[in-house]
Amino acid sequence: DAKTTQPPSMDCAEGRAANLPCNHSTISGNEYVYWYRQIHSQGPQYIIHGLKNNETNEMASLIITEDRKSSTLILPHATLRDTAVYYCIVRPYSNSGYALNFGKGTSLLVTP
């Protein structure tokens, strides 16, 4: 699986957009970009995934560059409850089982 690089930490003011970057320069054509987050003392939570088109759901938006070598997760109006570690993961899309290769992620702190 392709390796990802994320900044270790970021701050964001409550109510502002949080933009979390991820580099995945070795991504293969059949690999998707997935984002999970982990709030303190809880299990990771799925946020969103995409292949090459931008994606949006009720939680966030995912912007993938045209060359697919990087992406940005956007939380449009961050709240204090969005304080968590955010993991960017690339993996092949498969109809069978797969392992998620978590790195260290980005620790996002949302401040009042």
Added chain:
Amino acid sequence: ETGVTQSPTHLIKTRGQQVTLRCSSQSGHNTVSWYQQALGQGPQFIFQYYREEENGRGNFPPRFSGLQFPNYSSELNVNALELDDSALYLCASSLAVAGASNEQFFGPGTRLTVL
């Protein structure tokens, strides 16, 4: 629809002992994965079970073993516990179906402390 549950929530063992952790999958899911998360690190994949068979394994020694039952619940067994086995153990369930995106849904974890 019930989510992924794990038991116990906390556990304290001593070196050399054996431990069994349990996981109940989300309703309708047929695949269970186990992860180990050391303090300050991201989760590390241990192994995955699909339809009661091991379907992939990470870089963990054979003293880490597992089972999946016909109702898709699962157990993680660790023999000869070492101090470094102290971690949060996470279980995740998913539905392996052609055409599905197969998101993994995680339980709250079991915190294991080895003294």
